[in-house]
Amino acid sequence: MFDPIEKLKEFVRHPSVSTDPKFAAGMTGAREFVAGLLRSIGFAVEVVPTALHPVILAERGGDPKWPHVIIYGHYDVQPADPLNLWTTPAFAPEIRGRRIYGRGTADNKGPLMTHIAAVGRLLERVPDLPLRITFMIEGEEEMGSPSFPAFLAQQRDRLRKADFVFLSDTGIPREDQIVITCGLRGLVLCDVEVTGAKMDLHSGLHGGVLRNPIQALAELCASLHTPDGRVNVPGFYDDVFEVEPWERAELAKLGQSEEQYREFLGIPAFHATEGFSPFESARFLPTLEFNGIGGGYQGEGTKTVIPSKALVKISCRLVPNQTPAKIRALLYAAIRARMPADVTFRIVDQHEGMPYVVVPPGRPNTPPDQRPVLARAFRAADTAVAEVFGRPPLYLREGGSVPIIADIRRVLGLDSVMLGLFLPEDNLHAPNESFHLGVMAQGMLASEKILEAVARG
Numbered sequence: 001m002f003d004p005i006e007k008l009k010e011f012v013r014h015p016s017v018s019t020d021p022k023f024a025a026g027m028t029g030a031r032e033f034v035a036g037l038l039r040s041i042g043f044a045v046e047v048v049p050t051a052l053h054p055v056i057l058a059e060r061g062g063d064p065k066w067p068h069v070i071i072y073g074h075y076d077v078q079p080a081d082p083l084n085l086w087t088t089p090a091f092a093p094e095i096r097g098r099r100i101y102g103r104g105t106a107d108n109k110g111p112l113m114t115h116i117a118a119v120g121r122l123l124e125r126v127p128d129l130p131l132r133i134t135f136m137i138e139g140e141e142e143m144g145s146p147s148f149p150a151f152l153a154q155q156r157d158r159l160r161k162a163d164f165v166f167l168s169d170t171g172i173p174r175e176d177q178i179v180i181t182c183g184l185r186g187l188v189l190c191d192v193e194v195t196g197a198k199m200d201l202h203s204g205l206h207g208g209v210l211r212n213p214i215q216a217l218a219e220l221c222a223s224l225h226t227p228d229g230r231v232n233v234p235g236f237y238d239d240v241f242e243v244e245p246w247e248r249a250e251l252a253k254l255g256q257s258e259e260q261y262r263e264f265l266g267i268p269a270f271h272a273t274e275g276f277s278p279f280e281s282a283r284f285l286p287t288l289e290f291n292g293i294g295g296g297y298q299g300e301g302t303k304t305v306i307p308s309k310a311l312v313k314i315s316c317r318l319v320p321n322q323t324p325a326k327i328r329a330l331l332y333a334a335i336r337a338r339m340p341a342d343v344t345f346r347i348v349d350q351h352e353g354m355p356y357v358v359v360p361p362g363r364p365n366t367p368p369d370q371r372p373v374l375a376r377a378f379r380a381a382d383t384a385v386a387e388v389f390g391r392p393p394l395y396l397r398e399g400g401s402v403p404i405i406a407d408i409r410r411v412l413g414l415d416s417v418m419l420g421l422f423l424p425e426d427n428l429h430a431p432n433e434s435f436h437l438g439v440m441a442q443g444m445l446a447s448e449k450i451l452e453a454v455a456r457g
């Protein structure tokens with residue numbers, strides 16, 4: 001078996017920044033490195049071209065009756081800028097204390113290496129393990145995975161017969177508390193542009209004659225929430241996935257302090273929805289936020305103008321089982337109904353993503369038709385994490401969005417077991433990114449145990 005830490009260093013030395021064409025050689029290098037490593041532990045590797053960066057598909061076949069796991073990861077990283085804030089160069093990995101530093105160590109090269117090493121060790125120990133394994137490692141995650149849905153559709157027949165997807169690209173609060181992410185919020189974004197007169201006007205000559213587009217837009221925005229903080233769009237909450245008492249209990253085990261959170265934010269008070277703590281609101285409820293607003297004169301001093309235009313950028317975070325299409329339709333209908341007839345306006349679609357939820361086995365709301373191998377994987381994760389990390393994992397929905405997880409569900413019909421491995425202090429996407437070597441060693445052990453238990457049933 002290879003030395004996982006030495007191999008991780010080698011992996012990090014390839015500067016695989018997907019978003020910047022200057023790093024094309026780093027992308028190729030990282031891809032060839034992973035392909036070679038997977039070949040060295042017995043996998044048949046295929047590099048599948050896409051519109052931009054290829055996906056690595058590596059298979060260990062076997063009896064079609066064996067359980068089949070797809071392990072997802074990504075070989076691309078965020079840009080390393082600002083370079084002057086790094087203690088040691090971003091692509092020259094260095095171990096200091098119990099951490100390895102370098103761009104991509106935590107997101108996602110370290111966690112991916114954890115699983116590759118776990119598989120390598122497991123297959124060395126049990127060469128005839130009754131488990132089919134496919135590694136699916138993309139190179140566009142840090143740019144929003146633009147080619148990934150088309151890749152999934154193209155490979156659908158080959159991948160959809162798998163049982164579940166296993167990955168580590170989410171976080172944990174502490175070294176000894178693993179979190180398995182079981183839900184993600186979706187997104188719908190749009191711009192609303194309101195126009196009054198066809199040009200900016202002198203407010204002395206024309207003031208009092210027409211409706212100011214800033215006023216029309218501000219009144220519209222003010223109408224989109226009720227005073228208790230809920231979104232005031234008819235039908236908005238109709239499909240919201242009910243939060244169950246077990247989910248609130250899991251979240252409470254994180255032991256977060258509202259007072260510390262309030263101080264961290266620097267706000268005088270929370271404005272969370274009634275019946276939900278701030279921590280619950282961010283994970284279990286949908287939102288409507290204004291991400292930017294503008295219009296008229298914003299320079300020094302004053303200018304007595306009635307602007308021609310005003311613009312707002314709106315985003316909604318969605319929870320299961322809301323859909324972007326329905327929420328977009330409801331929101332646009334509310335905007336159209338409330339906009340006064342004496343201005344004109346247009347709504348511009350921006351991007352969107354589906355929310356996602358998977359309920360672990362044995363809960364009151366577990367789907368009765370849950371795949372047996374998926375249920376087995378969650379149970380194996382419970383046992384393995386408790387043995388290795390000293391306490392069982394927490395199952396939490398996250399407030400953020402990872403659209404590929406919903407894409408995998410939509411295109412392949414597969415659910416994901418998201419075993420978190422990076423810590424808040426790992427500095428993902430920031431200078432001095434690092435990965436904790438203790439978590440890596442324990443993660444390898446846990447991954448090995450989970451995969452073996454899935455194989456043995």
Ligand SMILES: [Zn+2]
Nearest residue numbers: 107108141169
């Ligand atoms: Zn990532």
